[in-house]
Amino acid sequence: MIQDNLFYESVIILFITSFFVRILPSFIKINLVEKYSDVFSNYIPLAVFLNFLVYIIYTGFLNDENTIVPFLIMFILFFFKKWIPNLVIIFLVSFVYYLLEYGTVT
Amino acid sequence: MAIAICGKFKKASFFRALPASIAISPVGILFGLLAYSIDWDILQVGILSLIAFTGSGQFAIIPLLQEQNSDLLTIGMVLISINMRYIPMSYFDKDNLPNKSIPRLLMSHFLGDEAYAVENKEDNVMDRIIIRFTIVFFWVFSTMLGVYLGKYSLVFLPNSINLYFPASILLACLSYDQIKSGLKNSYDNITGKFYALIICFIVSLSSILIIGDKYFWIPSIISSAIVLAIISRKYNDSR
Numbered sequence: 001m002i003q004d005n006l007f008y009e010s011v012i013i014l015f016i017t018s019f020f021v022r023i024l025p026s027f028i029k030i031n032l033v034e035k036y037s038d039v040f041s042n043y044i045p046l047a048v049f050l051n052f053l054v055y056i057i058y059t060g061f062l063n064d065e066n067t068i069v070p071f072l073i074m075f076i077l078f079f080f081k082k083w084i085p086n087l088v089i090i091f092l093v094s095f096v097y098y099l100l101e102y103g104t105v106t
Numbered sequence: 107m108a109i110a111i112c113g114k115f116k117k118a119s120f121f122r123a124l125p126a127s128i129a130i131s132p133v134g135i136l137f138g139l140l141a142y143s144i145d146w147d148i149l150q151v152g153i154l155s156l157i158a159f160t161g162s163g164q165f166a167i168i169p170l171l172q173e174q175n176s177d178l179l180t181i182g183m184v185l186i187s188i189n190m191r192y193i194p195m196s197y198f199d200k201d202n203l204p205n206k207s208i209p210r211l212l213m214s215h216f217l218g219d220e221a222y223a224v225e226n227k228e229d230n231v232m233d234r235i236i237i238r239f240t241i242v243f244f245w246v247f248s249t250m251l252g253v254y255l256g257k258y259s260l261v262f263l264p265n266s267i268n269l270y271f272p273a274s275i276l277l278a279c280l281s282y283d284q285i286k287s288g289l290k291n292s293y294d295n296i297t298g299k300f301y302a303l304i305i306c307f308i309v310s311l312s313s314i315l316i317i318g319d320k321y322f323w324i325p326s327i328i329s330s331a332i333v334l335a336i337i338s339r340k341y342n343d344s345r
Binding site for chain 1: 125128129144146150153154157158159160163164167168171172178181182185186189190191192193194195196197198199200203207210211213214215217219222223268271272274275276277278279280281282283284285288289292303306307310311314319322323326327328330331332334335338
């Protein structure tokens with residue numbers, strides 16, 4: 001019964017969260033000055049991805065020092081990205097990470 | 107002919123979404139295992155993952171609700187703070203969505219980090235529908251699979267295992283692709299690209315350090331966009 005309440009509360013709160021951060025912004029229109037509207041619509045996506053990358057690396061380093069070497073390998077692989085698919089990069093970098101993290105059993 | 111072209115596009119969109127869908131599956135399984143540990147069944151987890159599709163929010167809510175002192179309003183505010191990055195993403199993505207209310211509502215609700223990173227400017231509504239629903243399908247399925255694996259004790263994971271890591275690398279790869287293409291489209295020369303990268307990196311890192319990694323998203327994204335626009339104006343005009 002308690003877990004059922006937890007379930008219903010979770011569904012409601014998470015949907016409300018999604019409503020405020022994803023659904024509502026897609027229905028409202030803010031009248032930005034055209035000049036600034038162009039600036040935001042052209043550069044916001046690029047800014048989002050740059051922030052994603054910094055956030056991933058920052059939180060990775062902060063939570064676990066074993067991410068340093070895998071992240072370095074990832075950046076080296078980015079130079080060869082033309083020839084290496086994302087799935088291969090994910091596999092190689094994750095393999096190195098898990099090897100460093102859990103490779104030695106004492 | 108038109109059907110063939112449409113079919114080709116759909117197939118291409120599906121295959122573009124597939125790496126992201128596969129990479130988030132271990133995280134989904136982990137959520138399923140976590141949900142099973144508090145006695146949620148497969149159906150409940152499936153419903154939650156679909157109606158309350160928020161990824162990181164789903165992980166955050168269980169410990170938040172289990173804490174005795176947390177009230178629902180506080181939990182709601184914490185979850186909105188964690189997911190604030192979606193506000194600019196969703197607002198500037200709205201022109202790419204269907205005009206009818208219900209499809210628009212569903213499409214915006216299913217906007218995840220991975221879908222946002224996979225989609226391109228050139229994608230039409232159908233491409234976006236396929237990308238988002240493929241990722242959501244894999245997410246829902248993997249969370250339900252997690253419950254199943256937990257129920258039948260088919261998986262034993264060390265408590266400390268970090269299953270988020272492949273999903274982080276996926277997001278980094280997709281972000282790199284988008285940054286590369288964004289810089290190519292926005293800047294005519296290497297100097298502009300270099301300054302854009304370095305200054306945005308400094309802005310973003312400073313924002314995280316000053317404001318914190320939960321609340322930095324909106325100020326940092328807006329500051330970075332302004333910096334990118336200024337650099338573009340300066341270096342593209344001076345060519």
